[in-house]
Amino acid sequence: MLLTHPWMHALDDARQPETDPADWAEFVARTSAEMPRIHGLMTELYGSERVDAELAAFVTQLAESWQHRPAELRAVDAARLADPDWFQSNQMLGGVCYVDRYAGDLEGVRARIPYFIELGLTYLHLMPLFEAPAENSDGGYAVSSYREVNPALGDMAQLQSLAAELRANGIALVLDFIFNHTSNEHEWARRAIAGEQEFENYYWVFDGREQPDAFEATVREIFPDDHPGSFVPFPHPDGTVPSRAEAERWVWATFHTFQWDLNYSNPAVMRAMAGEMLFLANQGIDVLRMDAVAFIWKQLGTSCENLPEAHLLIQIFTAALRIAAPAVMFKSEAIVHPDQVVEYISVDECRISYNPLQMALIWNSLATRDVRLLQQALDRRHNLPPGTAWVNYVRSHDDIGWTFADEDAAEFGINGFDHRRFLNNFFVNRFPGSFARGIPFQDNPKTGDCRISGTTASLAGLEAGDAGAIRRILLAHSIVLSTGGIPLIYLGDEVGQLNDPHWADVPAQADDSRWAHRPHYPAELYAQRSDPTTDAGRIFAGLQHLIAVRRATPEFSGGTLIGFDTKNPHVLGYQRPGPAGAIVCFANVADQPHTIAALTLSGLPGTMIDLLTDARHTLRAGLTLPAHGVVWLRADPESASYPAPARTAVLPDGTPRAS
Numbered sequence: 001m002l003l004t005h006p007w008m009h010a011l012d013d014a015r016q017p018e019t020d021p022a023d024w025a026e027f028v029a030r031t032s033a034e035m036p037r038i039h040g041l042m043t044e045l046y047g048s049e050r051v052d053a054e055l056a057a058f059v060t061q062l063a064e065s066w067q068h069r070p071a072e073l074r075a076v077d078a079a080r081l082a083d084p085d086w087f088q089s090n091q092m093l094g095g096v097c098y099v100d101r102y103a104g105d106l107e108g109v110r111a112r113i114p115y116f117i118e119l120g121l122t123y124l125h126l127m128p129l130f131e132a133p134a135e136n137s138d139g140g141y142a143v144s145s146y147r148e149v150n151p152a153l154g155d156m157a158q159l160q161s162l163a164a165e166l167r168a169n170g171i172a173l174v175l176d177f178i179f180n181h182t183s184n185e186h187e188w189a190r191r192a193i194a195g196e197q198e199f200e201n202y203y204w205v206f207d208g209r210e211q212p213d214a215f216e217a218t219v220r221e222i223f224p225d226d227h228p229g230s231f232v233p234f235p236h237p238d239g240t241v242p243s244r245a246e247a248e249r250w251v252w253a254t255f256h257t258f259q260w261d262l263n264y265s266n267p268a269v270m271r272a273m274a275g276e277m278l279f280l281a282n283q284g285i286d287v288l289r290m291d292a293v294a295f296i297w298k299q300l301g302t303s304c305e306n307l308p309e310a311h312l313l314i315q316i317f318t319a320a321l322r323i324a325a326p327a328v329m330f331k332s333e334a335i336v337h338p339d340q341v342v343e344y345i346s347v348d349e350c351r352i353s354y355n356p357l358q359m360a361l362i363w364n365s366l367a368t369r370d371v372r373l374l375q376q377a378l379d380r381r382h383n384l385p386p387g388t389a390w391v392n393y394v395r396s397h398d399d400i401g402w403t404f405a406d407e408d409a410a411e412f413g414i415n416g417f418d419h420r421r422f423l424n425n426f427f428v429n430r431f432p433g434s435f436a437r438g439i440p441f442q443d444n445p446k447t448g449d450c451r452i453s454g455t456t457a458s459l460a461g462l463e464a465g466d467a468g469a470i471r472r473i474l475l476a477h478s479i480v481l482s483t484g485g486i487p488l489i490y491l492g493d494e495v496g497q498l499n500d501p502h503w504a505d506v507p508a509q510a511d512d513s514r515w516a517h518r519p520h521y522p523a524e525l526y527a528q529r530s531d532p533t534t535d536a537g538r539i540f541a542g543l544q545h546l547i548a549v550r551r552a553t554p555e556f557s558g559g560t561l562i563g564f565d566t567k568n569p570h571v572l573g574y575q576r577p578g579p580a581g582a583i584v585c586f587a588n589v590a591d592q593p594h595t596i597a598a599l600t601l602s603g604l605p606g607t608m609i610d611l612l613t614d615a616r617h618t619l620r621a622g623l624t625l626p627a628h629g630v631v632w633l634r635a636d637p638e639s640a641s642y643p644a645p646a647r648t649a650v651l652p653d654g655t656p657r658a659s
């Protein structure tokens with residue numbers, strides 16, 4: 001018996017006469033493969049009564065979008081379907097910047113492509129570049145139109161040609177998909193303000209405080225410096241905004257007052273945002289960064305973070321990409337408890353994700369000169385499912401939050417609350433002898449919560465004139481470059497850019513200390529990058545060397561990592577397995593030399609070569625690392641005997657076991 005679903009008719013109806021029959025057949029095959037799952041997901045989210053109509057509308061949208069997809073992007077689709085692990089290569093290197101601050105505008109970004117090639121970038125995250133309110137835009141994270149580029153930066157045609165030029169140079173373009181909220185100037189918000197019920201239903205608008213109070217009883221405050229709780233006064237129809245005391249209507253705003261959370265319990269919102277997503281995919285974007293992904297579903301009586309429905313929704317969006325723009329993948333931005341960070345990472349949701357735990361624990365190790373928490377995270381929380389990868393970073397455009405698990409810390413007798421307090425004090429230089437020059441972000445006296453702003457160089461001691469600063473900067477980057485996944489550099493850090501001392505002079509930014517670590521393009525420092533007598537030159541040369549060695553080391557592809565217990569709390573250890581044995585990495589976070597005992601190293605080859613210096617180390621005598629020293633060791637091929645490599649075990653019949 002042939003079953004037909006209403007969506008199949010919708011699919012037939014959406015076919016354009018000019019579409020190539022063979023291409024169409026492939027598209028239909030992809031659609032048919034995904035639809036049973038989408039059917040299930042939509043039923044769970046929106047109920048069975050409306051699911052047939054939803055699916056028909058969804059399929060129509062997908063078919064239209066795919067038929068508009070430019071031929072060169074369909075070629076990328078084909079290439080990535082044939083090589084789905086393209087992003088796991090050890091050649092991958094990411095950079096992130098603000099278009100205006102780093103390069104003026106999109107043409108300015110294009111002009112910097114030769115530099116990106118010099119640095120070795122294969123992944124470029126341009127911070128939000130869409131139309132946004134003039135003053136209050138949270139650096140572009142308040143979007144007024146997903147289909148228009150901010151006119152100060154350029155236009156859509158320029159974005160498309162920039163994407164094409166980056167692609168031609170082997171650089172994938174990463175843009176944000178800011179789908180938790182829109183700006184209060186988005187057309188949907190304007191129409192909601194004007195009284196159109198259809199668009200009011202796109203947001204969470206309530207009469208009176210009863211519902212807002214009920215939600216706020218269990219929801220955490222994200223930007224308490226901006227406004228208490230999660231709700232802000234909803235404007236009058238003429239656009240004026242009542243004071244909190246006078247407000248009668250309230251709208252959900254997790255972040256700033258001008259960023260209104262979308263209501264995905266309304267399927268029209270899901271469909272509308274799927275449309276915006278597919279539009280962006282067709283501009284030539286390779287990766288969509290799922291902004292604030294933890295917050296997208298709300299349910300009374302919960303924290304409204306990381307709810308199961310959030311995952312169902314992302315799975316629907318992922319399936320949509322797989323059908324209509326398979327070259328494109330998601331990157332998760334979930335800066336939450338590590339158990340929840342990994343829930344977003346799978347081939348059915350986000351294939352790549354920020355690794356906020358590693359980021360925070362690198363800083364923790366530098367402050368405490370103790371690697372145990374980072375070692376534990378590498379041992380237990382690092383390996384990801386096949387087909388997925390971390391994006392490892394030293395810092396981002398956002399604050400540093402201490403998102404380690406209290407349970408993990410407790411195993412070492414560390415109290416999470418007290419330890420965060422110590423870290424906050426240390427990084428804002430309220431701790432005697434601290435080398436860090438950070439700034440508090442969203443200091444919340446009610447909860448004791450606080451996060452840290454600062455550039456890598458300022459946090460690592462360069463601003464304070466600390467002698468270990470440059471070595472710390474390189475050590476931190478050595479970890480993100482060698483632990484697997486995509487390393488991501490905040491552009492400007494590679495030449496040691498310090499905090500912007502004038503960040504608070506701009507009134508619209510004065511209450512948001514993250515602007516301290518988002519300075520403008522440091523032309524002077526870049527000019528010094530080949531001068532080894534300058535800090536910028538030393539950092540740049542050190543980083544370039546690490547990058548070059550990474551690229552020449554196939555063991556650094558993929559993400560599999562095996563921890564190595566150095567039995568020395570100052571020295572981090574891990575192995576990256578390869579077909580001919582593992583690369584063994586050690587890093588000493590202390591300000592003094594430290595030794596790993598010979599006995600501890602007895603399972604490793606007797607002689608190993610440091611890929612970073614070509615030095616030959618005889619491990620039978622133990623290994624001493626200088627202050628902040630890093631080694632990446634490979635077995636010396638000339639050394640007589642060394643034990644079986646970590647992962648290519650041999651079966652009893654003598655055949656090697658597949659890893």
Ligand code: GLC
Nearest residue numbers: 138141142178255291292398
């Ligand atoms: C993400 C962005 C951050 C922004 C927030 C709201 O966390 O990284 O910069 O403030 O979302 O969009």
Ligand code: GLC
Nearest residue numbers: 222294334335336398399401
């Ligand atoms: C966003 C914000 C960050 C906050 C986090 C909470 O990433 O930018 O400041 O800590 O959300 O999940």
